[in-house]
Structure formats: structure tokens, C-alpha cells
Amino acid sequence: MNGIITDIFRTSIVDGPGIRTTVFLKGCQLRCIWCHNPETQSMKIEKDYGRLIDSETIVAECVKDRIYYDETDGGVTLSGGEPLMQPDFALEILKRLKELGIHTTLDTTGVAKISIYKKALKVTDLFLFDYKVTDSKSHFSLTGSRKEPIMDTFNFLISNNAKIILRCPMIPGVNDEVEHLTTISEMEFKYPSLVEINILPYHTMGNAKYEKLGRPVDPSLPKENIPNKLKEYYLSFFKIRGNKKVILKD
């Protein structure tokens, strides 16, 4: 089965446990203003980004690093974009990997249909689930998508005992209000089955891609990477509240 991807990146250490191969699928319904993978938003093949590829070719590429997965409890992560924008393609890759005994992770926005997640549950060992904005209105204006269906997906996955790492992009002055931080903190206790909560501090590395795509970077975004002071503040915020599962990533 064919699909469109931007990249297969091997030896990723930021997309789940161990050493992983991350496949970036093209297409995303959301339009987060801070998106650091803007080249994956459109489903189309663009000048510098995107190629048509067979799922078997992807699987063959992933298998090459099996020895590294085995040694580090790693595996393969499907990311994007929203991988489930190409549901059959994504599910086919996950299924084939599972058959081969390779650990699978799905990095998802939660925006696809529940019926698709139902299928995904069978072939996914771990979900990286985005939690972006607490206030519903802001959620819509910052991501271009409603929050409620996303939370429905989250609840569906939780009630089906999915293993989930919650991933929270943190953009100073944009979504890091106290209310949002407090909600994240409370989620650890409300959903004891959560594996981890990752705080992902904003960085400007994606800016170059905007330039290449000829698109402006949103002016409300910070001009610099998050300063260490602010990272420390986030950390202490969660520490005071007794959070054990919150981890600040680089």
C-alpha cells in the first residue's frame, strides 16, 4: 500500500522509549501556530517535501535497525503530521511491524475517528498523545481544531487501557498559563494509567522550514528558545504539586 511521507529518521531518541525509527507521515487537520513540522501539514507532495512510498519499503527500512531496538527496548514511531490522516497506510505499517515483533508507537493528535483508534489499539503498543491547550476557545484559535472530539478520543483510549504518554508543547506567553499547567498536573492523578507526561519546551528549530516553504512564522511566537529560568519554573510548578510523572524534555 502506498502513502506519502516526508522522512524516515533512524536513531531517534525523542519519540518514545529506546532507540527508534520515526516515520513522518504527511497530512494534519490541525494548524497549530507553533507547529515545528509545517512541512507535514499538507497531504500533497511539495517541492522540497514529501514522497510516495510503499508500506513494505518502510517496514524493510525499519527492520534494518532491529538490533538497536532489541538492545534498547526501542522500536518504531509513526509521527507527522497526524499519521491517521492516512489511516489504512498507517495501520498497515503498524500491523506489519507488530507481526514482526517490533514495538510500535503512534504519535497522535487524537483528532481521527474513534473507529480508526479502535483498529489502532490492536497494533499500537504506546500512544504519544498531544495535550495542547486547556481552554476550549483558545484551543480552537491556536490549533484550528475543537478540543472536545480530541478529549473523547483520549477518554476512549484510557478506558481501553491504552498505554499513553501525554505530550504537552509549552510555548511561553501562548499556552503556558497557570490554568493549563494546573490541569496538566491534575491529569497525572486523575488518570493513573498514564505512563508519563512530557513537557516539550518551544524551540525555534522549525523556523528554517517555514522559510523554505515561503510561509511566515507566527508573530506571537517567542523569538528565542525557552530560557533555562523558565524551564526551572515549569519544573518547580509540578514538583510542588507532587507530580512524579512529569518530565521536561529538551
Add this chain to the structure above:
Amino acid sequence: MATKREIDMLGLDYALKFTAAYQQGSKQNKYIRETLCEDLQFPAVLVSPRTTDILCGKRMYPEVGYSPQYGGMGYYFDATSWEGENAVVNYTSDELLEWNSLKKFWETEATAVKCFNSFSYEIKNRLWDKYDGGNVLRHPAYPLYRMAGLQMDYKKLIDNGIIGLELEINQLIEKAKDDEAKMFYTSAIKSVKRIRTCISHYILDAEKLPATEKKRKMVAALSGLLDHAPKTFHEGIQLILLVQTITGTINFGRMDIVLGNLLVNDLDNNVMTWEEGIEIMQNFYTILEEEIWHFDARIIVGGLGRTNVAAADKFAMLAMETTDSLSLPMPQVSLRFYEGQNPELLEKAYDVIGNGKTFPMLYNDDVNVSAVEKAFHVDRQTAEQYLPFGCGEYMIDKQSCGTPNVIINLQRCLELAMNNGRCLRFNDQRSPDYGNIETYTNIEQLWSAYENTVNYFLEAGAKGQESIYKITGQECPFSLISVLYDDCLAAGRSIFDGGIKYLGGTCETYGNNNTADSLTAIDELIFKASKYSGAELLTALKANWEDFDSIHKSFKDAPKFGNDNDIADAMQARVHEQVCLGTTTAAKETSLHHWLVVIINNNHNTLWGKETSASADGRKNGEPLAPGNSASAGADKSGLSALLNSQAKPDPTIHAGAVHNVKLSANFPKKNRNLYHSLFRSYFKKGGTQTMVTVTSRADLEAALETPEKYANLLVRVGGFSARFIDLDKPTQMEILSRTEH
């Protein structure tokens, strides 16, 4: 860096005397000549210790002298410094006349010149110019003149001491089988006595230092050596440093085997504490850093073939801890390891590398020993004594000479094969006309022209190497080195005159992976997809890709080595195999025991990049060639494991070593210690032979360009050597920056 040779280091008088000794000796025989010259060199060239030293062993290489490599090979005369613009000393016109007549004399008498003159017309024609140190590299292949890959038997030295060696040779003189042997033994005994002379000289020198604990220890160690074989770690390392200094052999081999027992004995009997051991090692490292070129000063620890494993491991830990405690680009500590070795060694190694020290370099014995067995045609026990020397060429400890004496640029060969044997930029003929890409209709035709071109140079290289050994053997006995080399004393012959056990050598290849990527791109785009014609490619290459953006992009985007891509890696394997087998085949008609490819790198990839036309892998003229067996700059885009998998593929059993540079972002080892260990463990399980890791960040490198003064400790691996980033020239700095950071 090495001691700089400056004018008037020892003066005109010294140069005149040395030359007179040479002339007088030449009337008799090579042994007497060497003795006369060496007696002049020592202790005259020795440099005194400083108050901060605890060891002594430094020397100069004046304008005229004798050594296996430094200064120049054999008898050398180097006038480069006093011909330069910055004359340090003003000579009178009479004195300059004398210098000039000396220069004239050595223009035909220097050993390297004699080597070149011994080449047949055919070799001279194919290897063309005399190598000038890499300033001009127009030709695809050059002979080098050096006998540097020499690792002496330090274990024998330590176990026997000076007294033991004297005893052995004295007994042999009595029973010398012929006159030649007698002359050699006589020279040999004098070479050993010369160590005594140097020690006595250093004792007097040391006595002049202010009274400190360091000085007391220094004098005690030196004095002990006059009397007995080394009894302490301090005495042992002092003797090694001194003999290395006198012989000019500049690498240290398996020091863990040699010094492990003395170290453990001292620690167990409270002769020395661990901290005192570190202090001695730090002084040792500092001296090496000041004295020796950064391509050399290898210290090997760990690995198969050690009998005193526990004691040797102790030394290995001491060596790595010393590396960690300093931030020096020298010495080049290298860890050999195997399944079942004490895991602490590798753990320690990863930590030190992770701290950004670029050392130790890692060598996987589980792959390398059997590879050496096959490549060198030796038994397993012998293969266990392989040593990565200098920039990484393997040799057999105290039984072979590893130095590359030929360098060849494969990408230049491909360039010629595409264009009737003519250079793309200047259109000058450099090899026979095997055809033109405009007329080739399939990859095999191009391949055959390329193969013929490479072999054309390799054949001359093998004969050149043989000739260099022959002349060196006739001219230079290197008696002290011979004493500490297997078989020489027993045979009654000096090292290059029938003494050495395995007289072989190596050939340094450059641009291997550019060549492979170029061939892949040509095959994919011209022959398979017919997207472009050979003529179009030639035009674009001649224009250095300028104004050919779309064709340039296609060739750049073609599959590249370093991405675990089957197409690109298969071509790389083909190029690798061709040059390796072509090299061994070229030596079949010579007397060389082995002649093998080494895929190492000093900064010749950068130097040669300037002279190599634009290539079909998308590289422009002026851009560096890929270093060693690494991917071309920025071509490894698929992640670290993909790079490592590609690097683990080429057959290791047909060459004498390849270096693999990996640049890691500082965060990886620091924050993901276990993942980083596992990653390399897996790579080695997969058959990886070797790796050398630079841990740094792009931000640091860029900042170091801006404010070098703040980054004195930033170490990077260039190719076959490490360096302070701020000490490198601009093109090399840019080459390092252009490498992918994983």
C-alpha cells in the same frame, strides 16, 4: 604539536660536523656511518627538562639529521625554514655560502632523494612529482618517504633493561655468522650504550633544576636505569620515553602489557599511589603533546593477546583517567576490546568519550583479529598483536612496518576515467586514455576505465614502496630499532636489510566514498534512468555545477553512502573491494610480504579537495573529500544507526584499517548514557570494526569560530587525529562543521 624546526637550532657548525661525519662514514660502511652520525646527534639534540617535569625525553630535529620519519626519512637536510621569509638569524655571506654548499651536497645524498632516484622511469612517470608535504596535489598518486610505522619491543626493553640488551648483543658478537652480522652487532651495542650516554646527560641536566620532590624522583629513576632493568613504574615509563626519543619512533603500542606489572607492583607495595601514577602520566602526556605530531603518539590498551590481563587493565584505567583529567589532543589512546573483556574498560571509555575528549578510539577485536589474520596472511596468535598505528593503519607489533608510503585519490582516478585520462579543470593528461563518459553506454564501461586508471597508479605504488625499502635498507641500519625488532638480532641483519619479519606496507586511499557516490549517481541518472547524458554531466562538472542547478540537485539527491541504502552501499562495497584487491594484486610482483589499503585520514581529504574537480556526487571543486570511511559531508541524513550500519558493511578482511568518524551532539551521551552505550554495542555486534567519536555541539563549534580564546579545550576528531578546533585551519574547521551531527 611537534618541536618546530627553526634556523640555527644547533647552528651551522653542527650541520657541518654532521655532514663531515656522514662523509667520513660513507667511506667505510653504513653501520660506521650511522654510529658516527648518531654520536653527533646524541646527546646534542636532547632538550632539557623543566622544573614542572618528572620525566625527561625531548629532542630537536635540526636542519640536518637522521631519523626514520621526523625531520625527513633517514639522512635528511631540511632547508625550508631558513629559505623562508622569516629568517631568524642573519648569516654573513660566507656562512650562507657554506649553508648553500651543504644544501647542494644533500640534494643528492639525502635518503629520500636516493629513494626517488632509484625509481624506474615507469614509476617516476606514474607517481609523477615528488611529494611536497601536500602543498600541491595535482596528481592522483604520490610516493611518500618515511619509515614511521615502527613499533619496537618495549616489553623486551623493560624486562631486560639496558644491561640485559648489552649482555645479549655481546654474546652474539662472539658468534656472528659473517662480517655483515658483526658490523651490525657492533653498531647495535653502540646504539644501546648511547642510551646510557643520554641518561647520564639527563642526570647532569636534572641536577641543575631546583631541589624539588619531582627532581629527586626524576634523578632517582634515571640513575636506577643505569644500574638495572626498570623496577618501578616511573623507571619503566622513563626508559620508554627516552628510547622513543632517541629512535624517533613516536608511537607507544601496547603499554598496558608493558607497564601493567610494574604499575600493580608499585601500587601493591606502596611504592607509588594511584595519584602519583596519574601525575607521572600527566607529565608523560604533556610531553607527548608538545613533542609529537598529532597524527601519532598512539597508546594501545585492552584487547586480545595479553597475558597479564588484570595488571594490564589497571594500566588501561590509569591511561583513560589521565586522558579524562586533561583536555589534550594527544596522545591517541586507543582501546581494543572483545566479548568477555572486563566491562569496566569499555564503560570508562564511553564516559571519557562522552566528556568530549575524542579518546579513546575504539577497536573491536572480535572482528579485527580475524580480519588481520586474513589480510596480513598471519596466524591468529600473530594477528592478536595487531596495532592501529598513527592515523590508523594496522601493523604487527614489533614484526612489521605499517607506514603508508603511497597516497592515492580515487575520485581523481574517476575524473580521469570519465575524460580520456585528462583532468577536468586543466585538461592535462595524467593517465592513459581509457575512454570518455560521452561514449560509454553502460556503467561497466565506465567501471572498466576507472579500474584501469586506479590499477595504473597502484602498480607503480607497489614498486615504489619496494624500492623505498630497498634503498633504506642499503643506507640506514636503524640499529637501536633493529635491536628491539623481532628476528633482527637472530638474523644478524638490520631491520630493512633482511632483519624484519614481515616487510610489508600500506597505501592510503582518499575520496573512496565520493567515488562510490559519484558512480551510483551516474549509474542511476545516466545509465538506468537516461535522465541526463554523459556529455551533459561533463559540461556541468567542468562548470563546477555553476548554473546547472537542476542537474546538480538530481545528482546530489541520488542515493548516498551512510544511509544504509542498499544501492549506494553496494557501489561503495564494489569500490572498496576493487581498490583493496587491486592493491594486493599490484604487490604480487614485488617482494613485499603484504601491501594493503588503509582508509585513514589526516587532512589530505581537505587538501586534495582543493585539487579535485567537481564530482558526480554533487561535490564542487574545493570542497573536501569524505574523510576516511565516513559519509561525505552532510550526506548521512537518515540517522546515526543508518550511518553505523553502512560503515559496518565494507569487508574488513582485505585491508589494513579504516577510520570512521562520528559526530555526536553533546546531549546524546550526557543525557542518554545507556542508549549511547547500547547503540555502539549494537554497532560492534553487527561487525563494526572501529569508531572515533567527537562529542560537541554545532553551537560550540560556531561560537569557537567567533571567540576562539574561550574554546581552547574544544577537541575534535579530524580524521586520523584529534586537534583543538581553534588550532585548525579554516578549510578544515569548515569541513568539521559540515559533517552531520547526530
